[in-house]
Amino acid sequence: MNVSELIAETLKAAGTGPVFGYPGDPSVEFLEGCRKVGVDFVLGRREGTAGLMAEAWGMLSGKPGVALSTLGPGSTNLVNAVANAYLDRTPMIAISGQIDTKRQPTFTHQVVDQHALFAPVSKYVASVAPNCAGQVMRKALRVAAAPRPGPVHLSTPADYVGAEVLDSDITLPPSGTVHHGLxxxxxxxxxxxxxxxxxxxxxxxxxxxxxxxxxxxxxxxxxxxxxxxxxxxxxxxxxxxxxxxxxxxxxxxxxxxxxxxxxxxxxxxxxxxxxxxxxxxxxxxxxxxxxxxxxxxxxxxxxxxxxxxxxxxxxxxxxxxxxxxxxxxxxxxxxxADLQQAFDAGRVSGVMNPSDVIRTAQGVVAPDAIVTTDVGSHKLLVGQGWRPSGPRKLLMTNGLSSMGFSLPAAIAAKIYAPETEVICFTGDGGLAMVQSELRLAASMGLGIKVVVFLDQSLNRIELKQMARQFASTGTVIEETDTEKMAQSMACNGIVVETETALAEALGSDTGNVPLVIGARISPRQYEAQF
Structure with missing residues (x-):
């Protein structure tokens, strides 16, 4: 057994689910190890979004989600997702390839000190070496899941991933609640x-x-x-x-x-x-x-x-x-009663308001639906107004609160629970950061529904500019043709301007094809709310 096969076997034994990532040269052996032992690999469109998928998997399953990147720019791209999991208290195992150990002391091309890079946003950082692979994996699983849960980061040097394991013991740490006195x-x-x-x-x-x-x-x-x-x-x-x-x-x-x-x-x-x-x-x-x-x-x-x-x-x-x-x-x-009235404060007649989108969706989607929400003004309304049917049915990032979370999270949710309806709430700014992942959702036949709050601005920041009587500088998002964008990603797309049209779109059966619903809203309600 080589190091990559041991890592894959350990992850499979622990039931961590698929590996989400974007590979590079040092990942070739690991990908083969995953294939040989039957661990699925999901190719995200960049390391950061793959990491957010892994985080969402950890939120849903309670077990560490697994993310993979290559060295250099791959690992630096992964940092944001690891930091997200760290402050969202979500278990994760992040794995990054690294240059071979012989060249690490002096070589500079694409080389960063990964331990120093990830240590501030990880509970544990280590390299997986042939003489300690089993021990490191056991510790990684235990540390990631221990209170407070969070990410660990493992480096896999290029000359180690295919090397024969000297420490091949696959022994999982204990799990579950420890019963003891208070x-x-x-x-x-x-x-x-x-x-x-x-x-x-x-x-x-x-x-x-x-x-x-x-x-x-x-x-x-x-x-x-x-x-x-x-x-x-x-x-x-x-x-x-x-x-x-x-x-x-x-x-x-x-x-x-x-x-x-x-x-x-x-x-x-x-x-x-x-x-x-x-x-x-x-x-x-x-x-x-x-x-x-x-x-x-x-x-x-x-x-x-x-x-x-x-x-x-x-x-x-x-x-x-x-x-x-x-x-x-x-x-x-x-x-x-006062809370419900405050939730509707600022509604503008004759147009669709943000609170209308949430209320309409709540009345149409399946009661057990998994809902994900991105970061922005709409998240604050979803966070107050959405009523999930149980725990782990509303996924959001509220620790680091990184924009771009919702779509990767929805993809992970649909992979995790393929028979469950999955609804993604996002803003046009958040979607712009990660919209390439729609192509992944389409290629995997994940029939998620993505509701985009179309207001053509970074509203949270624009409101702060307005409060100071500043011009909207650097906060305007140019309108994108939602339908054409969706079609270019092999998805269906529609723009709606009324609650009736939104309800029809959310209630439609799109099978295994993702549906992007651009909900054109008036941002004036945000002004009254925030």
Missing amino acids: TVVGDQSPQHAIRQAKRPLILFGISAMQSDAGPEIVALAEKIGAAIVASPMAKGTVAEDLPLFAGTLDMACNDLMWDFVNGADLVLNIGFDAVELIKPWTVTSQVIHIDCVPNTDQIYAADIEVIGPVKEAVAALTDDLESQSGYDLSDVNTHR
């Missing part, structure tokens, strides 16, 4: 603080979603009368039609949501990662931190920390508490 830090017990609260609020986040702690969160909320607020990447962990659900933090209707959170007299941050905060933490009420890692970020202060498996921690608290009244449901209902 650690409580603070001057008082969390149970005492909860019993004293009249208006407790639960803010749950990425770790709660990754721990599948939704049922436990609902049970605790119902027992103590806690209002429930989601972080954007964790949406779907708790059903949003529950009476106690009060919305999503730091998306659209932001001021209203922060006012509601500030109205609580106790906030339980359950698996909440402050990496998702767009606005500074302004809550002055007591906070209890409940997560599998301590509150070392200190972006918010917590007088009490409960550290351990999230599901166990929440269940243990629930068992130790008596029922209490908590929030008056009428207060939550009033807030929800």
Whole structure:
């Protein structure tokens, strides 16, 4: 067995799924190793988008997504996707080819120090060598999945990838939840603080979603009368039609949501990662931190920390508490009505508005659809307004928040769940960065539907220019013929200007051919919203 075959065999044994990448000279042996052991390879149109596909795979599966690049410009192109996974707390194994070890000390053509390049945005960096290949792969899998999950980066020098393995042990690290006692830090017990609260609020986040702690969160909320607020990447962990659900933090209707959170007299941050905060933490009420890692970020202060498996921690608290009244449901209902009104604020009659696109899509697509959203003004509305049917049904980047995420993520989602409807929301700016991947979707027969918010601008930046009374300099996107662009990529394309036309397009059966829907919207609602 050579090094490449061992890497491929380990990935297959771990069930990491396909490798997404763009190969080069040092990748030839690895591609052959993948072919021989039956690991699929998906050829992205550039390393960065392939890496975003791998990230989305990690979001969906909970296992590391795998990305491949070549050396030099291939590895530098991959950095953004690795950084995205790092701040989105998503497991990933990124592999980059490298020049042979004999020439590394002195050769310069296409040579960068990959360890130095990836170390700031990776949990672990290493080279896979013949005498330690098995050990490195085992560590890479364990580190990527350990709390907080994230990417590892492996370099594969050209003279190693085809070399015979001296360390050929394929032993997978343990997986699943480790059951052990909880650690409580603070001057008082969390149970005492909860019993004293009249208006407790639960803010749950990425770790709660990754721990599948939704049922436990609902049970605790119902027992103590806690209002429930989601972080954007964790949406779907708790059903949003529950009476106690009060919305999503730091998306659209932001001021209203922060006012509601500030109205609580106790906030339980359950698996909440402050990496998702767009606005500074302004809550002055007591906070209890409940997560599998301590509150070392200190972006918010917590007088009490409960550290351990999230599901166990929440269940243990629930068992130790008596029922209490908590929030008056009428207060939550009033807030929800205000939230819906705020979501529609700024609608312009006679044209299609961004909120109309989201509402129309929600009413047409399958209830179990997987939805991806890009970065921009539309993401803030999707993040507040979309109601996913469960966890991992709405994919977004909200840590690094890199534009261009949504289309690669939708491609990965359709490969992961081919029988599930996949809808991609993106802006014309975000699509312009990655639209070549439409050709990949078409060649693979992935019948995704791509809804493009057509406003011909980088709206988030243009709004900031408007606020300062500056001209729209460098923020205007020239209009592209959506239909012709889609056709050039072997996709179907249509431009719609009404909700009826949008509903018909989303409800149409396009089989295995991707459909690009240009939704022509008025950006004036964004002005009122943001």
